[in-house]
Amino acid sequence: MDNRQIAFRVDASTKIGTGHFMRCFTLATELLKQGAKVCFVCRHILPPLAYLLKQHGIGLKQLPSPNTPLAITFDTDTYADWLGTNQLVDAEATIEVLSGTKTTWLIVDHYALDHRWETKLKACTEKIMVIDDLGNRKHGCDLLLDQNYYHDDINPYSDLVTNDCQLLIGPRYALLRPEFRQLRNQIKQRNHEVQRVLIFFGGVDTGDMTSIAIEALSMLKELSFMVDVVIGNTHPNKENIISICQQLGYHCHVQTNKMAELIAQADLCIGAGGSATWERCALGLPSITFVVAENQQELTKNAARACLIYAPTPSKNLVETIRLHFTALYNNALLREYISRKSMQLVDAEGALRVVKELNL
Template structure:
């Protein structure tokens, strides 16, 4: 069985998309599927990272656009979707030949692109969380929580499309499943804080959070995690070196372990939200992209995170006050942990229902 993923990443987009695709890819590989990726060359792409994880990557030509502006990148795909589809089609014909499942995780692609590739594959799966465009797919996965998540794609996918919706379908790496066996029962006291704003952190929230934590009078341990594509990683490393209780980590293989050790996390919305919730890790969330708004609001309303709002509106002083308040009120921290744990049904997630559904349909 041949499975191909179409996903991109750059200094501003796609890191979380690549990570969740890799999670699904590993599970499918364990089921004896032949898995490969199709990615476009962009500044800050994760092509080598995907290769290092043991997967073949077929590379699409680099385009001359600003990799630092989301709108510019997505406008390129909107205007040049035919070129992207043609290049992907040529790669499939010349290198892969037969595709049983094509998995598309890409905000820049929609039903036009999918319809062009459909004749060359058996089944098509879309991973999405925007619900802002139509798809021509056999499966649609949206692992996030929204107030109306069961109705979001009602008129956006074919009637026969299998919709895998909600946090019970969350794609978690093996390390998180394993770490849940040693998940801590937190008492609300804060001795260890984890700071992680995704692989690239284009809005530089990490430094903002560190400026806030540097104001704390106590000696709380702070683990700071950045991705290898973070353009300010050297600056962040130097910042951490100035404080004996700040510890710098880059592209770590043990995120679940760091989350389990932490009493509080400060980070962005998106995929990491479910990793934190799965391990019952209390969090302060800052929204760094429009696609994180609905999810972060829903999780906040459930009482599973403290939502400080959009990054451009959040100051270091606000982060400091939020952390200080939680330090002074352990019961609040404990309640955040309890509510976060309730958002994900461990018994269902641990059976990998996404993989199960795919394998049943492809038999």
């Protein structure tokens, strides 16, 4: 396997967020353990994430800023502007940076790319894997992974891929880091009182839901609990959040590498939908979950239907929404225990190992 080269095409920015990058990074580190050579191909990447790749010996091939205008008819979908150019230009640039290396697998995690881009890249890789969770466009790939839960086992890709494309659907394939597997064996269902609360709205949180949640909890002076707040280094309100946490006696963690430990220690979470949902489920942490991006709508709805999360309908006054629903769940130990049990039954934190096995390296 030492000659196997795996390339990831993924971006991370304040607009895109960090979730796509982190699930690719999780899979990449598992592939490194198997002896594969791994590189990331990115047009947009936040500096802390570029440093993370360097720390783990993962190559980074940066795509240049294009001169071609975005408004070309090649792209018409909602997420086209995430790319910074059109698919044709991006495909040609990716082919150029991968030239000279016969890639075994090209793994693509990008809402702005579809079968047109993938078809052009087939010339420089043996196989293509796509990570997706929208089910809204055609793909020309050999393997497709969607780690989201679908109600009634619905397959959203039946008409979007070829018959010979292998599908890995559901949170049994959720790409969770090794520490989640390790801590899971020490976790029991949350069936005791709430002593520690976790606030986490993703690595970017452009809408600053973190500050809203902090304000809501600060009003609950009649309740007693510790609070951990997690934000990314590029959070738009970072300094103010750090200051408020100091005033309130909350613990603020900036760009932490101890996410699994914080989830394991908490009894209740307030956070965003998206891939972090499966991290919390794997460790049985009941969560009050809010949609903060359009692509989280379906995931959050299906997970709530399955009682894996608690997803209140937000009102215009989000502070009051959080305060009311937090109090309700805080005082409902049986519901917290039920959510904890259901989520741990569905997500076992072995997903990354299953995906590596399916790659047949």
